[in-house]
Amino acid sequence: MLKEEKLEITDSEWEVMRVVWTRKKATSKEIIDVLQDKKDWKPATTKTFIGRLVKKGALNTEASGKKFIYTAAVSEGESLKSLKAGLFNHICNTAVGKTIADLIAEATLSHDDIAMLEEVLQSKKKNAVDLIVCNCVPGQCHCKENLDMDCH
Numbered sequence: 001m002l003k004e005e006k007l008e009i010t011d012s013e014w015e016v017m018r019v020v021w022t023r024k025k026a027t028s029k030e031i032i033d034v035l036q037d038k039k040d041w042k043p044a045t046t047k048t049f050i051g052r053l054v055k056k057g058a059l060n061t062e063a064s065g066k067k068f069i070y071t072a073a074v075s076e077g078e079s080l081k082s083l084k085a086g087l088f089n090h091i092c093n094t095a096v097g098k099t100i101a102d103l104i105a106e107a108t109l110s111h112d113d114i115a116m117l118e119e120v121l122q123s124k125k126k127n128a129v130d131l132i133v134c135n136c137v138p139g140q141c142h143c144k145e146n147l148d149m150d151c152h
């Protein structure tokens with residue numbers, strides 16, 4: 001169970017979580033084997049990340065004979081959601097559009113992906129606003145540093 005809703009999973013820990021999400025349950029050996037192949041991580045490295053995830057409450061442990069079985073305590077969908085929410089919480093509202101455009105510009109996309117994005121953009125047009133209001137704390141954003149400066 002999660003103690004608090006803000007669970008921060010590092011890039012390396014994500015690699016471990018993805019193995020567990022894919023397999024539903026995994027022993028440390030299974031996780032180690034996948035990441036040794038994929039990332040060339042030593043068993044001790046992978047074990048460290050597993051230990052941290054258990055401590056954080058992201059993985060459940062269950063003893064099975066001499067082995068431990070790991071299952072995910074957080075779903076992949078929920079974790080992706082908080083990853084996305086986290087990204088947009090770190091930037092000024094006025095910079096969200098540009099950030100999304102940059103993400104799209106850097107991504108490798110299929111024709112289907114692009115069709116999906118076009119569909120989303122078309123539907124966003126219906127509710128588009130004229131002006132995005134900055135929601136930042138003063139001092140954490142240029143918008144409020146200079147009152148003469150418009151952030152949009």
Ligand SMILES: [Zn+2]
Nearest residue numbers: 092134136141
């Ligand atoms: Zn701002």
